[in-house]
Amino acid sequence: MEKYRFTYQDIHRTARDIADRVKASGFEPDIIVAIGSGGFIPARIIRTFLGKPILAVGVAYYDANDKPTDLPHKVQWIEEAEKKLAGKRILLVDEVDDSRTTLEYCVRELLRHDPAEVAVAVLHDKKKDKRGAIPAEVKRYFAGRTIPDKWIVYPWDAEDIDDHDAMAADNPPID
Amino acid sequence: MEKYRFTYQDIHRTARDIADRVKASGFEPDIIVAIGSGGFIPARIIRTFLGKPILAVGVAYYDANDKPTDLPHKVQWIEEAEKKLAGKRILLVDEVDDSRTTLEYCVRELLRHDPAEVAVAVLHDKKKDKRGAIPAEVKRYFAGRTIPDKWIVYPWDAEDIDDHDAMAADNPPID
Numbered sequence: 001m002e003k004y005r006f007t008y009q010d011i012h013r014t015a016r017d018i019a020d021r022v023k024a025s026g027f028e029p030d031i032i033v034a035i036g037s038g039g040f041i042p043a044r045i046i047r048t049f050l051g052k053p054i055l056a057v058g059v060a061y062y063d064a065n066d067k068p069t070d071l072p073h074k075v076q077w078i079e080e081a082e083k084k085l086a087g088k089r090i091l092l093v094d095e096v097d098d099s100r101t102t103l104e105y106c107v108r109e110l111l112r113h114d115p116a117e118v119a120v121a122v123l124h125d126k127k128k129d130k131r132g133a134i135p136a137e138v139k140r141y142f143a144g145r146t147i148p149d150k151w152i153v154y155p156w157d158a159e160d161i162d163d164h165d166a167m168a169a170d171n172p173p174i175d
Numbered sequence: 176m177e178k179y180r181f182t183y184q185d186i187h188r189t190a191r192d193i194a195d196r197v198k199a200s201g202f203e204p205d206i207i208v209a210i211g212s213g214g215f216i217p218a219r220i221i222r223t224f225l226g227k228p229i230l231a232v233g234v235a236y237y238d239a240n241d242k243p244t245d246l247p248h249k250v251q252w253i254e255e256a257e258k259k260l261a262g263k264r265i266l267l268v269d270e271v272d273d274s275r276t277t278l279e280y281c282v283r284e285l286l287r288h289d290p291a292e293v294a295v296a297v298l299h300d301k302k303k304d305k306r307g308a309i310p311a312e313v314k315r316y317f318a319g320r321t322i323p324d325k326w327i328v329y330p331w332d333a334e335d336i337d338d339h340d341a342m343a344a345d346n347p348p349i350d
Contacts, residue, residue: 034231037228040209040219041215048334053235058230
């Protein structure tokens with residue numbers, strides 16, 4: 001199976017591009033919500049360009065006995081911060097929009113706290129049938145790149161970053 | 176003022192080295208706690224090598240009116256997860272040990288919840304007089320590199336990642 005390998009430099013440029021498009025859209029988030037752990041790195045880079053604080057949330061697809069679950073559930077949520085979400089503009093960030101179930105779950109949870117707006121940003125959106133749906137309340141969706149449904153290898157998952165970069169250079173992702 | 180500029184590849188190698196040393200020490204964390212937002216990227220890379228879940232905490236040195244504060248306070252904490260910390264082995268991760276006040280604050284907060292052990296890992300420890308102190312309960316402290324007290328420019332703060340990498344290559348950090 002063909003894979004997409006992105007370098008940290010690719011990711012940094014894509015995150016900057018997302019931030020540029022967020023600004024160009026007129027959306028000014030008050031806060032960035034990172035979906036952990038995949039969203040931590042893109043959210044932190046986007047923060048450089050938007051200058052807003054990050055709150056982190058964690059969702060998982062395994063239960064207390066490490067058994068896989070069909071639907072996501074909260075591992076960490078922002079209980080103490082939720083009071084602060086009312087009336088706020090939120091940019092929800094994750095690395096990839098794959099089945100869309102995680103994004104749908106997180107958007108729905110955030111919407112329960114009456115934010116002014118929730119926008120979504122992902123580094124990569126896979127072109128495929130999605131199991132989840134982005135709720136209609138979300139008016140802005142920023143995908144750094146839209147790519148075919150292939151396996152993605154992110155640089156932070158590399159066992160050896162030099163090998164990873166060499167493989168990424170030999171076989172650059174083509175849309 | 177001379178600056179240290181690290182590339183993402185430097186950071187990835189340092190995070191891997193930390194994970195190797197954590198393993199060699201015999202410490203097996205149950206959970207990684209990332210101090211946001213600086214600890215998000217190192218924690219996510221360390222997770223690749225240790226394979227443990229990440230919880231995120233946020234502390235800030237500014238108040239509700241954006242005025243600087245002398246001591247850190249919680250922006251996000253892991254209330255709902257704290258019950259789960261009792262008896263657990265925690266690896267607390269941040270990018271840099273500068274004045275040590277953030278680390279002291281976070282360690283003390285974590286210790287209140289009766290973990291089995293709290294260990295600390297940072298990419299970089301600056302050689303300088305520290306305002307904070309690591310509580311004596313912490314038996315293991317992992318610094319990826321110990322460096323002189325200079326300004327650090329992390330790759331995720333780069334306006335342009337190619338410029339950053341070129342400057343880092345021209346002037347590699349020397350201990």
